Amino acid sequence: MDAYDKLVPSPTPDTQPYWDGLNEHRLRLQRCADCGKVRHYPRPVCDACWSMNADWIDASGKGTVHSWTVTHYAFHPGFKGDLPYILLTVDLPEGVRMNARARGLAAADLRVGMPVQVAFEAVKDGLTLPVFEAA
Amino acid sequence: MSLREAGAITGVGETKYLRGTDRTPLSLQLEASLAAVRDAGLKPSDIDGLIPYGHGAVAEDFITNFGIRDLRLSATTPMGGASAVASIQCALAVIQAGICRHVLLSLGRTGYSGGRIGTRVQQMPQFRVIGEFEMPLGAIAPAQLYAPMARRHMELYGTTSRQFAEIAVTTRQHASLQSNATMRTPITIADHQASRMISEPLRLLDCSLESDGGAAVVISAPDRARDLAKRPIMVMGVAEGHPDSPSAITQRPDLTTLGLAKAAPKAFAMAGVTHGEIDVAEIYDCFTYIVLCQLEDLGFCKKGEGGGFVENGALGLNGRLPVNTHGGLLSQAHMAGMNHIVELARQLRGEAEAQVPDAEIGLVTGYGDMGDGALAIMRRA
Secondary structure, eight states: TTTOOSSSOOOOOHHHHHHHHTTOOOOEEEEEETTEESSOOOSSSSSTTTTOOOOEEEEOOOOEEEEEEEEEEEESSSGGOSSEEEEEEOOTTTOEEEEEEEOOOOGOOOTTEEEEEEEEHHHHHHHHEEEEEEO | OOOOTSEEEEEEEEOBBBBBOOOHHHHHHHHHHHHHHHHHHGGGGOOOEEEOOOTTTOOHHHHHHHHOOOOOOOOOOOOOGGGGHHHHHHHHHHTTTTSSSSSEEEEEETTSSSSOOOGGGOOOOOHHHHHHHGGGTTTOOOHHHHHHHHHHHHHHOOHHHHHHHHHHHHHHHHHHHHHSOOOOSSHHHHHHHOOOEEETTGGGGGOOOOOEEEEEEEOOHHHHTTTTOOOOEEEEEEEEEOOSTOOOOOOOOTOOOOTTHHHHHHHHHHOOOOGGGEEEEEEOOOOOHEEEEEEEEHHHSSSSHHHHHHTOOOOOOSSOOBOOOIIIIIIIITTTTHHHHHHHHHHHHHTTTOOOOTTTEEEEEEEEEEEEEEEEEEEEO
């Protein structure tokens, strides 16, 4: 885990709670503290009511497949050993989507609307990434 | 007040397109710009407005190299591959306002010899959100970010990889007729289907090139354009459009609709032409699927019908809508769509190397970043 050579996020004060949540194996989503609209990715202003007040909720962790790609070419050397890998675009019941790698799923089995469940992978000290597996 | 016919293309220029150079982007951009100015019959110092493509030469470079004494506009239109066409709108606006007479749009890049796309996008501010939330997962390059759009289209509408191949094959056919294209050997649908997978469903031959070179366009006030060297190409309609969730495709309500869908009705209404009157279309082709999607968003067919629209050579010189007659980003060179504007002007002047007979009205689109779009409709004057 020390020789981690992939791209890593640079969280800001607006986004840090999301990454802290993953480290605690919680999928957290930002929510407008005034009108209650859930938004992702985290950002300073609610586009529904323009409030800058936000809090965080724990997502259910459930989702359904919206789309996907299977990558066969490494655009960064750190990902070469993972090829091929599946990137899922997932609809969350909270009303937003997220991207994550698939774990234990076969590309041939993927379908729009297929139910999936979030899981967590600690990839290096202080960094946990979300993954989706069969629900 | 409308921008209809507020400006005309009076000069176009390109460098030799290459895959491998030791020249700087600045040198390539200035060479193409000089060619465009010369094509118009102007002196470089006649330019009084500059809209260079982002990440390249800046106004100071042109003032210094061209001896411009009274530059009146230095602007950029940061929309990735939609920038070049979007800058036509900007140019027309400043010409109509009386600020400028001759605006130079220009681009120079070493996309092959310099930093490749997977590295470049990590440094672009418009990719900041993706950089934090998607690149660490391994979703880094446009091929990976756009592939889920194509996959969703296939799942919803039954679009196939062979239909993407039709676009690659026709575009290469057009490139084979060009003296200045980097990929001129014709390909077949079978070649496309055998090309290696990059990020499913996108194969190598669905992806555009990485190229070295420069391209430039001069847009002039109509009253000035009449006295210049070449037949002016009048801009009839122009608009830009930004998609919902422009910085994260993942969050876009409809993955299969681009910003161009917002621009197209505005530009067609401004131009006052119908789709049937378009003789030639230069459509931004970073990926085959993006051409197919834009044909729908432009209104040439309904959403979901793009696959059927492109079949049977429909986009060829003798097809129902000749598209990317220069070979596009897929086979001529990746000049971020500036080469598409150059080609449209040449088609409407009647001086293209793969000429659509008697082309009178045409359009050019830009597509960039993660869905920004722009459209210009032009006619020969």
